[in-house]
Amino acid sequence: MEYHTERLILRQWKQSDLEPFAALNANPEVMRYFPKIRTREESDEMVKTIEQRIAENGWGFWAVEEKSSGAFIGFVGLNIPGYELPFSPVIEIGWRLDNAFWGKGYAPEAAHKALEIGFEQFAMKEIVAFTALDNIPSQRVMEKIGMQRGEEFDHPLLDEGHPLRRHIVYRIANLK
Template identity: 50%
Template sequence: MAELRTDRLVLRGWRDSDLEPWAVMNADPEVREYFPDVLTRERSEASVAGFQADLDQRGWGWWAVEVRATGEFIGFTGLDPVDEDTPFTGVEVGWRLARPHWGHGYATEAALAALDHGFTTLDLAEILAITTATNLRSQAVMRRIGMTRDPADDFDDLTVPEGPLRRSVVYRLRAKDRQ
């Protein structure tokens, strides 16, 4: 399994010690504002098991993110094939951080490391990012990491109940367009 390092972060496999802060993070309504619901502890634990299984099998996926200087777990970022119910195929980059770690540039830094891994190690031609139309903070990160949006790619996520979270926007970055 690949472990990625940046100046301030480590993207690594999941540890038992990550379960509690991950569960707390996923129970936070502000962190889950752009998702249909918060996660129970059981759902959070199941997600970690799936993330680690993907990392073990593929060598890449949703990595746990820790601050290098302190070893503190702060969230996740990584690459994953888009869900089967998405109207297109590809690999997406994504992130989720605990609220105390918002506004420090960690999402951008971690996402850039994941993109670099996807383009240089996995030799991907393109990487996508998907979020709700209302999640302006994530869209700002997408633009900061060099991605662009074509509104023609936007779609309604039919797995989400009707309402403001159903409309999804898609950002893309092609390897040939990287700076």
Template identity: 50%
Template sequence: MNIETSRLILRQWRVQDHQPFIEMGLDPQVMRYFPNNLNETQSLKFIATVTSIIQQQGWGFWAVELKATGQFIGFVGLHHQPSQFEFSPCVEIGWRLARAFWQQGYATEAAQAALKYAFETLQLEKVVAFTAKLNSPSEAVMQKIGMHKVDEFNHPKLPMQHPLQLHVLYEIKNPHR
């Protein structure tokens, strides 16, 4: 099952997505708000995990391609967080795009489609998003898709005093409920 917008297709991952995703994980600009870059093995493990989740439940962090060219540009989607955070269980929305596709509205467009799926198909009550407080571009996308800041928290997997430890938490409630 694919989700289509005017310019994008959110879909299951394909083998041809692997190399561009590996390159994204090695790009220090793409990964600057994450604790580490991803090496090839870590990127392939991520793809295997999210592919399996989509196969099992029908949704997850979908690969995103440009309709016009079929080119892989990153991922956008939904991910269940059962216990990692004090606000768990929850479903988060997340995204990561290759640098060449930033500031063109793609993250916002794809995230709006993922939210529509979350609320209309999955009938979720709410969706959350979080990122390092330093990540103002991602926070701007959260605001553009109608999310509201509800808290700040220290990420449990990052050590105290780590520059990325402080995170912002956003949420949006299902407008159909």
């Protein structure tokens, strides 16, 4: 199953996505608000897990393709976090795009579609997003897709004193 927006395609992953995804995961600018960059092996492993979840559930962190060029630009989609959060259980919406494609409104465009799929096709009741308090670009995406700013919390996987530990959660409810 593929989903189309005006400029993008959300789809299952392909073999040819592995290389550009690894490059993006090794790019310190893209990974600025994450504790570390990822090796090729870790990146490939992540894709394997994501692919399986999409195959099992029909939803997940979809690969995003730019229609005009056919380029793989990153992922946007829905996921169940693999660790306990103060507000678990939740379904999160998340995004990670190659910086060559930032600033075009692609993340909000794809995220809108992901919310629509989650709410209309899979009857999800609520979707959250969370990010490091300093990650303003990501919070801008949350605002643009109509999410409400919630509370701050400490990320459970980051130690005290870690510069990215403080996080913020945003929420959006299914009004149907």
